[in-house]
Amino acid sequence: MLKGIAASEGIGIGKVMIVAEQKLEYVPKEVTDVDAELKRYSDAVDAFCEETMEQADAIRKSTGNKEAEILEGHIAIIRDPFMNGEIENLIKSEQCAEKAVEQVCQMFIDMFSATGDELTMQRATDVKDIRDSLLAILLGIHQVKISDAPANTVLVVKELTPSMTAGIKKENIVGIITETGSQTSHSAILARALEIPAVLSVEGATTKLSTDEQIIVDGSNGEVVTAPSITEIADYTDKRESFLRDKRELENYRGKKTVSASGTEYELFCNIGTPKDATKAMAADGEGVGLFRTEFLFMDRNALPTEDEQFEAYKQASIIMKGAPIIIRTLDIGGDKEIPYLGLEKEENPFMGFRAIRYCLKNRDMFKSQIKAILRASAFGDIRIMFPLITAVEELRAGKELVEEAKSDLRASNIDFDENIQVGVMTETAASGVIAHLLAKEADFFSIGTNDLTGYTMAADRGNGDVAYLYSPFQPSVLMMIKRIIECGTKEGISVGMCGEAAANPMMIPLLISFGLTEFSVSAPSVLKVRKNISKWTQEEADAVTEKVMSMATEKEILDYLKTVV
Amino acid sequence: MVSKKLTIVNAQGFHMRPASTFATAMGKYGCDVVLKHNGKDVNAKSLMNIIAACIKCGNEVEVVATGPDEEAALAEAVSMIEAGFGE
Numbered sequence: 087m088l089k090g091i092a093a094s095e096g097i098g099i100g101k102v103m104i105v106a107e108q109k110l111e112y113v114p115k116e117v118t119d120v121d122a123e124l125k126r127y128s129d130a131v132d133a134f135c136e137e138t139m140e141q142a143d144a145i146r147k148s149t150g151n152k153e154a155e156i157l158e159g160h161i162a163i164i165r166d167p168f169m170n171g172e173i174e175n176l177i178k179s180e181q182c183a184e185k186a187v188e189q190v191c192q193m194f195i196d197m198f199s200a201t202g203d204e205l206t207m208q209r210a211t212d213v214k215d216i217r218d219s220l221l222a223i224l225l226g227i228h229q230v231k232i233s234d235a236p237a238n239t240v241l242v243v244k245e246l247t248p249s250m251t252a253g254i255k256k257e258n259i260v261g262i263i264t265e266t267g268s269q270t271s272h273s274a275i276l277a278r279a280l281e282i283p284a285v286l287s288v289e290g291a292t293t294k295l296s297t298d299e300q301i302i303v304d305g306s307n308g309e310v311v312t313a314p315s316i317t318e319i320a321d322y323t324d325k326r327e328s329f330l331r332d333k334r335e336l337e338n339y340r341g342k343k344t345v346s347a348s349g350t351e352y353e354l355f356c357n358i359g360t361p362k363d364a365t366k367a368m369a370a371d372g373e374g375v376g377l378f379r380t381e382f383l384f385m386d387r388n389a390l391p392t393e394d395e396q397f398e399a400y401k402q403a404s405i406i407m408k409g410a411p412i413i414i415r416t417l418d419i420g421g422d423k424e425i426p427y428l429g430l431e432k433e434e435n436p437f438m439g440f441r442a443i444r445y446c447l448k449n450r451d452m453f454k455s456q457i458k459a460i461l462r463a464s465a466f467g468d469i470r471i472m473f474p475l476i477t478a479v480e481e482l483r484a485g486k487e488l489v490e491e492a493k494s495d496l497r498a499s500n501i502d503f504d505e506n507i508q509v510g511v512m513t514e515t516a517a518s519g520v521i522a523h524l525l526a527k528e529a530d531f532f533s534i535g536t537n538d539l540t541g542y543t544m545a546a547d548r549g550n551g552d553v554a555y556l557y558s559p560f561q562p563s564v565l566m567m568i569k570r571i572i573e574c575g576t577k578e579g580i581s582v583g584m585c586g587e588a589a590a591n592p593m594m595i596p597l598l599i600s601f602g603l604t605e606f607s608v609s610a611p612s613v614l615k616v617r618k619n620i621s622k623w624t625q626e627e628a629d630a631v632t633e634k635v636m637s638m639a640t641e642k643e644i645l646d647y648l649k650t651v652v
Numbered sequence: 653m654v655s656k657k658l659t660i661v662n663a664q665g666f667h668m669r670p671a672s673t674f675a676t677a678m679g680k681y682g683c684d685v686v687l688k689h690n691g692k693d694v695n696a697k698s699l700m701n702i703i704a705a706c707i708k709c710g711n712e713v714e715v716v717a718t719g720p721d722e723e724a725a726l727a728e729a730v731s732m733i734e735a736g737f738g739e
Contacts, residue, residue, distance in 0.1 A: 155669055162672040167679065168698035194700055201706045205667055209703050212668075361709075365663055402710040406663040 088288050090263070092308030093274035096283035097326040098261025099302050099319060100238035102295050105250065110221040117180045124174060127183040130223045135161050141252035148256055153279050156248045156272070160216050169194065184224050191217035211272055215247040235259060240301050242291050246273035256280055261303030263291045263310055285310050336614040340371050344617045346599055348625040353605040354617055355411070357585055361399050364406035366610040374411035376533060376607020377585035378403060380456070381419060389427055390452060396459035404467035411468040413533060414460050415512060416453070418442045418474040437541070442475035447484050457492040464504035471509045472533055477517035479524050485509070486528070514538035519567035522574035532575045533607070536586025540564050559588040560648070561641045565597065569636070572601040583607055592619045593648040599623050600632035654726045655716040662736035665708035670737035675699040677728055683719025685729065696729070
């Protein structure tokens with residue numbers, strides 16, 4: 087078995103077709119007739135554009151407008167007046183067209199690569215693709231036609247270029263394997279758009295595999311099964327069928343409201359770690375962001391981020407989410423994380439130590455700059471503030487006081503923000519569960535962080551194999567905590583969400599419906615699944631299941647029972 | 653010379669498609685059009701230079717047009733950027 091990056095979900099079973107790179111070698115020659123060479127170049131550009139237009143039309147029909155635009159972009163690139171001018175200048179200085187094209191393309195490839203920005207670096211791939219196509223035309227080399235691939239072909243290439251993709255016939259190509267690329271590279275985006283299973287970055291794929299050998303591509307797990315047995319083929323055929331069935335079914339939930347079978351509406355949000363993740367949340371049909379972790383702004387650097395830098399990041403997320411609700415969690419950091427410039431001391435017991443809200447309240451300047459950045463971003467959408475690790479009412483009060491201070495600073499500077507910004511508590515400690523009735527009177531919302539709530543309630547570290555068996559949100563104690571937090575919030579009329587992993591667990595969903603949770607925040611790929619799961623439950627059924635569960639004494643009993651009802 | 657400072661509002665910033673439509677639109681004008689970003693001057697008629705400038709959502713840019721039809725060029729540039737390139 088070969089391992090790679092799972093870039094496009096699904097399973098493909100077929101025969102390998104290797105598309106090797108062509109050698110685009112040439113001997114640079116001196117140009118005597120500059121006008122003739124300029125014409126040779128412009129003819130090649132015309133031929134390139136004509137070919138690319140045809141490919142774009144083909145891909146528009148087979149895949150869609152967005153993918154065709156990638157190819158049309160190639161025409162825009164080669165027609166770029168600046169780039170064209172540079173190439174023509176080189177030819178005028180008596181360089182041959184091949185050399186001129188190669189040099190100018192290389193200049194842009196270097197320029198794009200140097201930005202360090204992922205999206206811009208990907209454009210370097212486009213320029214390489216254009217360079218190779220132009221050189222092939224100039225050298226009179228015929229390119230391999232992927233469009234001639236027979237049915238059930240697994241395409242194996244070093245790198246999937248947009249022009250290669252244009253040749254792909256969806257009905258014939260059942261899988262794609264490449265030697266380079268990541269989750270976000272062109273190859274991955276195109277494979278997903280074509281809905282062809284793809285495994286990327288499989289080292290040496292074009293040499294390890296040979297044309298016509300039978301193979302299985304598991305794009306969901308990033309695995310390539312070579313020389314599959316009859317049983318493996320049968321297994322993967324079943325997996326493929328059920329994958330396709332589930333996928334069709336889930337798509338019915340896209341663009342719909344999140345509603346239970348009794349007609350109660352819920353908010354279904356996503357958890358994100360960077361503004362860029364907001365794009366994924368939108369694509370996954372998330373209705374907002376229930377947890378925006380802000381640690382990324384503070385990690386992998388040498389000094390604190392400025393208020394402006396933070397503001398830009400929060401604002402960017404808000405613009406991407408088109409103003410939908412975003413709950414921003416203030417810095418959740420402690421002695422177990424490496425942030426050298428904060429000078430955090432190593433602690434004996436960091437999870438019970440100087441971290442999160444405790445650290446922030448002692449470092450007021452740093453904390454205030456984050457709060458000001460969040461407030462400023464609240465002028466651009468429905469932004470809410472959430473404090474992590476609250477264990478006492480004083481902490482919430484101190485945090486809210488700082489929010490008020492930050493507000494008056496901004497007012498004094500005439501900077502816009504949402505005067506009514508909601509300030510909530512991430513209920514993730516046993517203490518916050520027990521005093522939820524007190525916190526609920528002073529917080530604007532709760533969001534249950536089940537990962538830490540489970541750890542702190544059970545006093546069990548899930549990373550420790552000897553005690554991990556205790557770490558389960560289905561432990562009666564944790565369920566009691568969750569129930570209590572939701573009920574206390576409901577009683578005071580504030581919304582209660584859940585942003586831990588448990589929110590996406592099909593067995594937890596009936597309990598949360600019965601307890602009265604109003605918002606589910608899950609990872610982007612879980613959105614449609616959770617929407618579907620919520621839609622299956624009526625209030626009465628959820629209540630009946632929950633009543634039984636809450637009368638049980640052990641986690642095992644609870645899980646055994648829940649497995650029979652979902 | 654006329655100019656205006658703007659914030660990029662579309663999620664992907666000045667990526668391929670916006671850069672391409674923007675450069676093509678600016679190419680119609682006789683005046684020079686420059687995007688000032690991060691202390692650098694970017695030729696607004698060149699898609700490749702715009703992409704290399706790596707202008708992201710939330711970034712500030714200043715559009716500077718210089719020449720006979722500068723008013724019209726600036727007006728079109730501003731309306732394209734403010735509309736988020738229709739994205």
